[in-house]
Amino acid sequence: MPFDLILNNLEKHIHLTREEQEIFTAYLQPKKIKRKQFLLTYGEVCKYSAFVTAGCLRGYTVDKSGIEHVLNFAPADWWIADMYSLISQKPGIQNIEALEDTDVLLLSKANQEKLYTQIPKFEHFFRILTENSLVASQQRLIDSLSLTAEERYNNFCKRYPTLIDHLPQKQIASYIGVTPEFFSRMKGEMVRKR
Amino acid sequence: MPFDLILNNLEKHIHLTREEQEIFTAYLQPKKIKRKQFLLTYGEVCKYSAFVTAGCLRGYTVDKSGIEHVLNFAPADWWIADMYSLISQKPGIQNIEALEDTDVLLLSKANQEKLYTQIPKFEHFFRILTENSLVASQQRLIDSLSLTAEERYNNFCKRYPTLIDHLPQKQIASYIGVTPEFFSRMKGEMVRKR
């Protein structure tokens, strides 16, 4: 069943009847994104929340000197969107790109809002999802203010153990907020230490 | 009316009937916090969302070398809590302190959850509130990754014009993520430039 993963994901916080499941899945729009293709690019208005069923996406911004900053990775079973743009419906600041061939289910903003009124449980679900994102985002801010690059890397390894091996290490460098060169050196030093 | 401010705050996103307003305000617990007193301290479980009606609070963490990092300021008309602890009901990581004599209205987690089921509009309200916090938090992360201290200071001035004058500048330094010494030097250089 193509919807098993997403229905299970919902089930973590809310319980749906058969009927509600059908209403929900009817709103979803499957889409395939090839490696290096984009789900969303800078300046576009974000019209969908995306749920990854296979593969992996990355959301990132590009600063004015051209450096990319990875905001989040979204492997299977994760939601992703440019929240700023999705909420405000203004041109967004994120690029969302596939790191490998990826399958997503799209839920349009309009459909998402229909769900809120039709099935209030969805408002509950997305409130909790957003709360968890907020806590993660705050924690990452705290980490970036108070930890060294090496400590941030160790945290990353703990939090995303599955991602580490099959992610080019310049992506990890970008996520923890250092250059690929420094990251490479740092890894070397970490090995030498133990 | 002591509840005018908070009812107006709600009105930005949801409309309540007289009756609903009364149910809501009955759940609130007014509290006064003297300057330098704490609403919450590190290691405590956060049991309330707080709405500031007068004065100003700051939420901050202390890292392992004893440096304070301001996560947010909450002047009048703002909500504040240690979201990590409030959600998980585990010991928190934030201190929330009054920068001046401050009045808050406390909404306990239990009452907040009662509101969600009694008056679903509250789930809507807090979802939106949380979404906005998430966007702000993400933007701050992006800023801390891609802007210089000077640019972050300029952003701060734009976003919190009212706070600047009546906030000790070491608090601003902590918020933008530099030492008070560097902040002082930077300000000097900024004046010299123009």
Place this chain on the structure above:
DNA sequence: GGCGGCACTTGATGTAGGTTAAGAAATTAA
């Protein structure tokens, strides 16, 4: 099967911001 490009490494040098310290100015307390 060779080659064009990308990911990674390594080295030399540069810089934003930190640390330490000590004095001046401003607030608070009494």
Place this chain on the structure above:
DNA sequence: TTAATTTCTTAACCTACATCAAGTGCCGCC
């Protein structure tokens, strides 16, 4: 009002990380 604290400034020196540059390994592609 004065004493006590806290905040702010200035200066010399330090460090984590960036930048630039050159070289190596590797994988996909005509």
